[in-house]
Amino acid sequence: MSAHKRWLVLGGAGFIGSHIVEELIDRGEHCLVVDDLSSSCAKPEASDQLELIVDDAGSERVLEMLGQERFAAVLHLAGSAYVPPSVDDPAMDFDANLVLPLRLLLRLREIESPPPFVLASSAAVYGDPRRMPITDETPSAPISPYGVSKLAAERYVDVFAKLYRIPAASLRLFSVYGPRQRKQVVFDLIGKTLADPREVEILGDGTQARDLVYVADVARAFIEIVKCAPLCGETYNVATGRSVTTADLAREIAACLGEAPEFRFTGAVRPGDPQRWRGDAGRLNGIGIIADTSIEDGLPATVEWGRSISMAAEEVG
Incomplete structure (x- = not known):
């Protein structure tokens, strides 16, 4: 991966996003963070390695930038990351977790040699299965609007990867803390x-x-997936197995x-x-990425x- 290419982290001032940015900076990478700061956990400090743009992740400005700059990867963590708001306002959740990633994918479709795209999905796509552990092959049966929107976004990622050759994958995060x-x-x-x-x-x-997954392990998974995975639209459980x-x-x-x-x-x-x-991250572990904290x-x-x-x-x- 070219050293001069920046990583575009959408939602990079949020809980998980801020840890990803921190890990990237520690590795000597350069980041462009886009966040509207509506639910930020740590506002990034601008530096030689980091630029912050305060904006919506699906704004026209961001969509234009996707076509103007060759990014190392696009890590999509913007949107709504919680079940209760989706139960109270399914339409909001639909816009935040399905319409937004679709806008990004549509823009990437127009780019020649698009960058890798990684979607933050959730184990909520599985619902409440009776059999444990929940493997990568466990049927999805969401029980919340949040789980439905995440599953639909995953399907778009898979279809766009296969139809339009966008290198992409989705990470099904279990309970990150x-x-x-x-x-x-x-x-x-x-x-x-x-x-x-x-x-x-x-x-x-x-x-x-x-299945509680430490955030530093999740941050590393987002970065390593870009380097290790085939990126053909596949999904990966991010879990500890405990x-x-x-x-x-x-x-x-x-x-x-x-x-x-x-x-x-x-x-x-x-x-x-x-x-x-209780998750089983067999597919993720198989490419050498292990959440073991x-x-x-x-x-x-x-x-x-x-x-x-x-x-x-x-x-x-």
Whole structure:
């Protein structure tokens, strides 16, 4: 890959995107980040290696740039990355997670020798399968508008790769966690434990389980997929192969914080949320990419980050 080519990271100021940009910069690569900063976790600092454009990822300006500059790759992480908003507003989710990537693919179709395109998809495409682990071949049966839009976007990626020879792939991310994440179960449990170390209310009954993938592993996967994968429209599970229940996760987080609260389970679950996930990343592992950071290794840094932003909020307050 030519050293002078920049990586275009759409949504590069978000949770996962900011870690990808950080990893690319550490590797000596150059990045163009496009983000509207509506849900940014870390606004990138401009440098010799990094340029930030504050704009919508599907704006005319960005579409024009795709035809003007030869990028090393286009990593698409913009859009809506959460199930609950899709349940409340399916039309918004449709625009953010299907119309936007389609606009990008249509533009790439017009380019001679288009750059590799990698879509951030989700294990939500599988819904709530009964058989574990969830392999790359597990049938997709989404149970939320978010899962439907991600699956449809994957299908467009596959078709455009085959029909128009756009080198492309989709990464089906399981439950990503790590520093800078400001939603989802790990962040919520850290915040609740800090707010009340005596009692923590938790959705569900404690048996709900997730395959938690550390964000640094996910960042590396996005970069390595461009270098190692055939990019023929295929999908890849990004998972560890291990799952942890909500109850065990809450205990691990409390231990990291030096607390021992009583856990009160509500029994209620959010519409569109699966009960149990445990992934199998066989296809990804087969090309040499492995997400192997354990909870024991990834959680302390995440908890420490959560504690630091809580302290900062208290000082401001």
